[in-house]
Amino acid sequence: MKLESKVPEGPLAEKWTHHKATMKLVNPANKRKYEIIVVGTGLAGASAASSLAELGYRVKAFCIQDSPRRAHSIAAQGGINAAKNYPNDGDSVWRLFYDTIKGGDYRAREGNVHRLAEVSSSIIDQCVAQGVPFAREYGGLLDNRSFGGAQVSRTFYARGQTGQQLLLGAYSALCRQIGLGTVKMYPRMEMLDLVVADGAARGIVTRDLTTGKIESHAAHAVLLCTGGYGNVFFLSTNAQNSNATAVWRAHKRGALFANPCFTQIHPTCIPVSGDHQSKLTLMSESLRNDGRVWVPKKVGDTRNPNEIPEDERDYYLERKYPSFGNLVPRDVASRNAKEECDAGKGVGASGKAVYLDFAEPLKRLGKNAIVEKYGNLFDMYKQITGENPYTVPMRIYPAIHYTMGGLWVDYNLMTTVPGCFALGEANFSDHGANRLGASALMQGLADGYFIIPYTIGNYLANLGMAPVNAKHPAFAEAEKNIAESEKQLLGINGKQTVTHFHRELGKILWEYCGMARNETGLKKAKTLIPQLREEFWKNVNVPGEDADLNQSLERAGRVADFLELGELMVDDALQRTESCGCHFREESQTPEHEALRDDDHFAHAAAWEYAGAGKPEIRNTEELNFEFVKLSQRSYK
C-alpha cells in the first residue's frame, strides 16, 4: 500500500498556516447535517467532542467508564509543554519542535511535530480560560518547571495533578455541550467494531457494559481517541481498563498500525512488590528536577541507604550525562537503571530498583518547598510502600508507560480507512521512537482542540451531506460476529482465568520485547505468543452471561486482542534491526551502549496491514524525509 502523509509542501513554519487556508470548509448551517462519533473521552476525545459540537456538528461520544471524567488522561501527573517562553530562557516553537524530533530519535514527521509545537501555546491559553488552576508565581503569572530532554523550563503544571486538571477542563467543556444537547454522551459503552462499507467508515458497533446490549451507531466520521496499548504488558502504569480493542478492531477493518514496537518505559515507577501486583504506579518525571538518581558503587551493598557515604554512591546519570544529568530522556534513564541493576547494583528486596534521593534538595530548599512541589507524590509513595521518602530515598524502577506506536494517520489525522480518524495516544504521529515528558498532554489536546476541527471539515466537505443510517448490511454482520464471539468465549469453560493469560502474555513481552530486545529473544516470543493464544481459545474460563454487566467477558475480549497485537509488536521489533529511542536492539549499539540508529535502512515508519485471520501482516513503510533538521547521533552528554 502506498502511504501518503499529505504533509503540505513549503517552508516548515508555513505548512500548517497554508494548509488551514486552503482546506475546504463546511458552512455553519450545513455542519448540523453531519454526525460524528467520538470514541474515548480522555484529553483527545473530550477536547475533540466539545470543539466539534461548538462548531455545530452533531456528536455522539462513547466511553467505557461510568463518566467521561474518569478517562486515563486523568492520571498524568507532571505537566504539559508549551513554547510560551514565559521564563525568558530561550525557548521557541523551533526549539520545542527540535527537542521533540530529537527526543523521538528522528522517527517522527517534521511537519506534524512542528505543527504540534506551533499550537502548544494556544492550548495553555485555552485551559486557563476554562479555569484550569495551573501553578502560579506570587506575581500571579504562570509558573514553569523543567522536564527530561529539554534545557529550558517549558512545562506548565497543576501540582502533581496536571492531567486531572486538564481533563476536568476538557470534561467541563464537554459537559457544557451535553447540557446544550449538541453532544449525546454514552458512558459504560465499549466500541467492539468499526463498520466500513463502500470504502469508508460508516459507524461503530458497541456493547452496553451494563446490559450487554449490542448496538449500531452510524456517522459520517469516526474519531478513535481510545489511548494507548501499554496494558498489553499486563503490568504497566495504565489504568486497569485501558485497552487496545477499539484500535485493534479498526486495524482489522483496514486501518494500518504503525510502529507497534515503540513502547515507552518510564524510568521512575514504584518497583514490583509481589505476585499479586495488578499495576505499577508512576512517580512523575518532575521529581527528576530535584531528585538525584544513584546506586551503591559496590555490588550487593545491602546497607541502609542513609548509611552509605557520599563517596560510595554512584550518581550514574550525573556522571555519564553531565549536560542533562538526571533530566536525560526517559529511554536513556530507563536503560541505565536496567544496566545498573543487571550489574548487581540494584537496591531493595528484589534488587530491581535504584534510589531517587531528595536529601540534597530537602537541605537546599527546605521541606516546605518540597511539599509544595511534590507533596502529593510523596504521600502516594508513602501510601504504597509504607516508607517515608522525606527521610529515606525513594526506590524506583522502570515500567511500561506509554505507546508511541498506534494507528497510522496522515497529516489530517485520518487513518488508512477514509472517515476514520485517530487522535492522541491512539495514533502514531508525533513522538517518533520516544516521547518526551509532558508532551502527551500537549499532543492529546492539540489533536482535539486545534487540529481535528480544521481537518475534519475538509473531509466532510468532500463527502456530501447525505444522511447516514445503520441499515447497511455491514452493521448487522458486525453485530452478529460480536454476538458469536461472546458466545464462544462464554462457552469455552476452561480451567484458567482471563487474568492468567494476560499475565503470561505480559511476562513474555516484558522479557523479550521490553527494555532491550534481540533476535533470539524476539524469535522465541514469536513462538510463545501464538501458543498462548491457542491455549486461551481452548482453556479460558469466562463466567457469567452476555446480557449482563460481566467484567470477565469485557476483559476476555480485550485480552484476546492483546494476544494478537502482542505478536505484531514482536514482528515489528524483529524487523527493525536498528536501535532507536525506546527500541533498543542489543545488536545495534554504540561503544558507550547508546542506541545506534541505522538511518540508511530505517528512517521510516513501519505501518502494518492486516491480511486476514491466520495470515502474516504486510509491512508497509512511510519514508521520513528530513528537510529541516540534520540527523545526528542523539547525545545528552
Added chain:
Amino acid sequence: MSAPLQQKTMNLKLKIWRQKNSSLPGKLVDYDARDVSPDMSFLEMFDVLNERLIREGEEPIAFDHDCREGICGMCSMYINGRAHGPLGGVTTCQLHMRSFKDGDTIVVEPWRAKAFPVVKDLVVDRGAFDRIMHAGGFVSVKTGGVPDANCIPISKPIADIAMDAAACIGCGACVAACKNASAMLFVSAKVSQLALLPQGQVERKDRVEKMVAQMNAEAFGGCTNTGACSAECPKLIGQEHIARLNREYIKAKVGSHTV
C-alpha cells in the same frame, strides 16, 4: 518475585454485598480471604478472591476500579462502615492490607445513597454527578479566541485554594458518608473553584443557581453540616467550600433574575 520474608500473610473473613442487578434485592455473602499479603492493595485482595471464585465456578464480584492510583474516582467501596475504608485521605485503591490484621472481619458494601442506585454488587450509578456538571459546572468559553494565559493574573493564595477545591475526583464518598446522602461537598468543590477564579466571574451567579437546582432535582438529601463528607473525602476537601457554596447561593438568590 516474592514479598520479603519477615512479612506474615493474613487470613480474613469478608462479608460482601452481592446484588444481581438494580431491580433484585441484594444481601451480604461471607467469603474467606486466605494468605493475604500486607503489601497488597485492597483491590488486589479482591482480584485474588475473584480469581479463586472463577476457578471454583462462581461469578466474581463486580466492582468499579480503573487507575488504581487514587485519581480517577472510579473505585467506591464502603468498608467497615466507612467510605474508602479506615484511613483518611485515600481512595479504596490506595488502601493496603497492612491497615488490617490477621483474623479481621471486613464488611464491604456499595455506596448507599438513593441518588446512586446499585447497578450490580458493588457497582453504583453516579450519573447524577455528571448531570449536575452538565447544568453549570463550567466556564462557557469555546475553543479558540481566548486571551493569552498571562493576561489573567491570579494571586497565588487564591489559585492554591481553587486548586484545593479542583482536586475533587467525583468519587461520591461524600454522599456515601453523609447520613442524608447530600451532594453539597461535591457541588461546593466546583462552585468554589470557579467562584474564586477571575474566569468564573461572568457566570458566577447563574452557575451556582443552576448546579444547586440540578442537585435538588436529583435524589440527594439536604446538608445538615455534620462534616462527615470532609472527614471521608479522599482528597480532603474541606467544609469551607460548603460555607462558600452557601454564601454564593444566597448572594445569587438575593440578586437573581430567575426568581
